[in-house]
Amino acid sequence: MPNEDVAILVPVYNEARVVGDVIAGLIDHVGHVVCVDDGSTDSSADAARRAGSIVLRHATNLGQGAALQTAIEHALTLPDMRYLVTFDADGQHQLADALAMVDLARNEDLGVVFGSRFLDERTQAGFLKRLVLKTAVWVTNQSTGMRLTDAHNGLRVIRTDAARGVHLTQNRMAHASEIVLQLGRTGLPWREHPVHVLYTDYSKAKGQSLLNAINILFELTFR
Amino acid sequence: MDIQDQQLVIKIVLLVGVTVATALLTRSSSGARHQAIRRVLLVLFAAATAAVIVAPQLVSGLARLMGVGRGTDLLLYGLAVAFVCFLATYYGRMRMLNRQITNLTRALALAEGRRTGES
Incomplete structure (x- = not known):
């Protein structure tokens, strides 16, 4: 298998309905799938385990950023891992995009590849969602000094040497800006890659509400 | 009386x-x-x-000394400042506690991962 050295990291919180299918779709294509169950109160952990994933459990709900950090730290202890892929549990990301990003990282010797839904026209986001995301991009770019076209996109490829520079302290949503900042500080080369984010009814119902943008701004401003 | x-x-x-x-x-x-x-x-x-x-007349005396009309007013101002200080220290303590809980929870999860990895 060409991607034996890839670990896909999936933070999960109460996604029992979909997480099994999502992981089943990944498990045969990469070396490991590491799922961090962030204190779910449903059967997410069982569903993930049945689908063949490594499952770590947070005893209490800490937030996606904390789950991601735990997943990264565990993945770095797995032997022979070269690339870590952060992947959402709700089915909005595509395996094909993730693998294309890994290929890009390999071919161009990149430390990080960020997924962006604004590099092509595939992703259908409503006007308000677009506005919120663009604002988040702007804020992230201001605080990180990087020029990304998308922020808060959960699909990223991080080479292990870059992952060692990630120490997320923002447990909640603001970690998406924090991880960009910390990856930027590693000084490793990075690129963006177009991805297709699928807004299913399920992910829409669960996804970030527009009000959450206010929370993110606050978390970033008052660290 | x-x-x-x-x-x-x-x-x-x-x-x-x-x-x-x-x-x-x-x-x-x-x-x-x-x-x-x-x-x-x-x-x-x-x-x-x-x-x-x-x-009680001590507070009134102090209030007049500080240019505040009445002792009760001085007390109220003091209370407001004390409350904000209390909030600030407890916010800091709360953040520290959150960090500790995060570290503890993560350590537990990682230990579990190591165990299942060995078996």
Whole structure:
């Protein structure tokens, strides 16, 4: 298998309905799938385990950023891992995009590849969602000094040497800006890659509400 | 019964309250240095409070000295400042606690991962 050295990291919180299918779709294509169950109160952990994933459990709900950090730290202890892929549990990301990003990282010797839904026209986001995301991009770019076209996109490829520079302290949503900042500080080369984010009814119902943008701004401003 | 005697009951109630609160606060334990400083401040605070209960006109005198109209106003301002200080220290303590919980939860999860990885 060409991607034996890839670990896909999936933070999960109460996604029992979909997480099994999502992981089943990944498990045969990469070396490991590491799922961090962030204190779910449903059967997410069982569903993930049945689908063949490594499952770590947070005893209490800490937030996606904390789950991601735990997943990264565990993945770095797995032997022979070269690339870590952060992947959402709700089915909005595509395996094909993730693998294309890994290929890009390999071919161009990149430390990080960020997924962006604004590099092509595939992703259908409503006007308000677009506005919120663009604002988040702007804020992230201001605080990180990087020029990304998308922020808060959960699909990223991080080479292990870059992952060692990630120490997320923002447990909640603001970690998406924090991880960009910390990856930027590693000084490793990075690129963006177009991805297709699928807004299913399920992910829409669960996804970030527009009000959450206010929370993110606050978390970033008052660290 | 003159005014001084009428106030006697409330004075006793307040004094007992301050004594109990002081006793409870001195028992809390954290860093030795911190604790010593807090205890000294606490004793000073208790003494000042007791003095004010026994002789309320002291606050009014102090208020006039500081350019505040009435003793009650000075007390209110002091209370507002003290409350904000309390919020600030507790916010800091809360963040520290959150960080500790995060580290603890993560350590547990990672230990579980190591165990299942070995088996």
